[in-house]
Amino acid sequence: MPETFLPPAARTAGRVVVWVLGLALLFVLFALGWIAVRGYLAYDHLSSAQKRAPEIASDLGDLSAAGEAIDEIARHTSAARELTSDPLWQGAEGVAWIGPQLAAVADVAAAVDDVVTGTARPIASVAVGFGAEAFVPVDGRIDTSAFAALADPATDAAGVAASARDDVAAIDRTPLVAPIADAVDQLGDALSQVAAGTDALARASTLLPSMLGAEGARNHMVLVQNNAEWRSLGGIVGATTFLRTDDGRITLTGQLSSGDADNYRTSVLDLGEYATIYQDKPGRYLQNVTQVPDFSLSARLAQEFAAREGREVSSVIAIDPVALSYLLEATGPVRLPTGDELTSTNVVKLLLSDVYARYDDTRQQDAFFAAAAASVFEALTAGDVDPAKLVAALGRAGSEHRLSLWSADDAEQKILAGTTLAGAPPRNSTDTARLGVYFNDGGGSKMDYYVRPDVQLQWTGCAAGRSPRTLQLSVTLANTAPADAATSLPAYVVADDFFGVPGGTARVVGEVYLPEGFEVASSEITTERGFGGGMVGGRQVLSYSVDLKPGDTQTVTIEVTADTDIRDAEAWVTPTADADLPPVVRTSCDPADGAVLD
Missing domain, CATH: 3.40.630 (Aminopeptidase)
Known part of the structure; x- marks a missing residue:
């Protein structure tokens, strides 16, 4: 119907709708432009901060000397945080698809700013002349006052760093586009290192003064x-x-x-x-x-x-x-x-x-x-x-x-608890199952210098969702001693017939501490002795013994299972004389298809 035949009220209402739609479109365009500009500026600030970060690393010999670089980085991270936290940006975080991307960027900017302003700045402000040299004795003495001054700010900084690490870890990667998801993952790894470093500094600065006799011999x-x-x-x-x-x-x-x-x-x-x-x-x-x-x-x-x-x-x-x-x-x-x-x-x-x-x-x-x-x-x-x-x-x-x-x-x-220095047995965490794989000499010899262990882990049943999963542990032990070890090596090394073990033979007594909540599904050993064991701390322990002549190889395979959504696993292995052998062996499930990632 032509507009001239519409009632005046209808014509007015129609114009209002057109104006509202037009204004809404302009607002959307303005918002998109506003967000795009602020996003670009935030990216530029974070990029500038990243470029100056290596200056801090180069000043680790004197943390207080890094103060200027930290102040400049803090200016950039604070600006990035402000640019990604205004009401318009926050409102857009609820929009489908684009919202999760914006929320992730804002969370990342906030986490980085927290670390710089709440970790690096407080430490640098009190670390006058402090650096790696503080750990080195001078004329047989370590100055404990430098560590004592760091204790409180380092402890506070460790809390901030851990919180930032957890905030980034909690970001849902599922709706993120690949570049942003990759950036979040990389930052998560970096923040984990920062959190570990600040935690170590906090513990060291609290512990070392008393251990070094600051409060008495x-x-x-x-x-x-x-x-x-x-x-x-x-x-x-x-x-x-x-x-x-x-x-x-x-x-x-x-x-x-x-x-x-x-x-x-x-x-x-x-x-x-x-x-x-x-x-x-x-x-x-x-x-x-x-x-x-x-x-x-x-x-x-x-x-x-x-x-x-x-x-x-x-x-x-x-x-x-x-x-x-x-x-x-x-x-x-x-x-x-x-x-x-x-x-x-x-x-x-x-x-x-x-x-x-x-x-x-x-x-x-x-x-x-x-x-x-x-x-x-x-x-x-x-x-x-x-x-x-x-x-x-x-x-x-x-x-x-x-x-x-x-x-x-x-x-x-x-203070030592929870660190590798404490030497505590491996325990499960919320996302990782841990085994202890230990070796003991059973022949009273020094033949273990020649024994090389190969420890492997592998998951099965890694489909998405909680389901019974099986973790397979394989331990292969090889005696690399010369064939004539019984006569060519020193008698003290081969321990001929000590504990009834022939010279040149390495007797290895092994123990496998299963992860909590897991039970044995199957076990296999290439000897007739079989398995023994018991219970320690509510977890099952399997023990075994193998004799290895020079050139011999023996393999132990154990499968353990649990109804769990844990996808990562670690085996803590007895440290050997070979620095190239990993003391911690890791494996993970791929949630997409159940493949094993080593």
């Missing part, structure tokens, strides 16, 4: 494990060194060969459920304290052994020759009283193999181990150390479970 016991004869946490305890710290000054007060320590008819402490797996051996012999795969118990056993030798210690540290090789990268070569030169490349072979060819007497061997430990200690405390390499060495040794620390002080032990 402390006595410490250092266990050097020998990976040529396996125990669950690495190897038998060989040389033992005692240290004293007082107001940051570190001195060596004595050494004890584990062979000289008294042995006992019964365990020096109650082993609890572990006695069902290891009997009382970890508590009768100092050499065996690391047979228990829980360093808090191993350390308390060592402390009791020390007390019975007339030494009171308030903390226990464990380290192995591979970790010493990492420390030697920081100190450089170290000369021994024997004239030998310890380097990062020869220390493992020298301590775990060559020494047995040189000395037949176990006391001479122990004296050599003690001299090596003392010489490395002296090099570390002399101060001529590369700070960055020292921090990297300590971090790597801890992550590989080659460095452990226990304190008799409950408050200090609480």
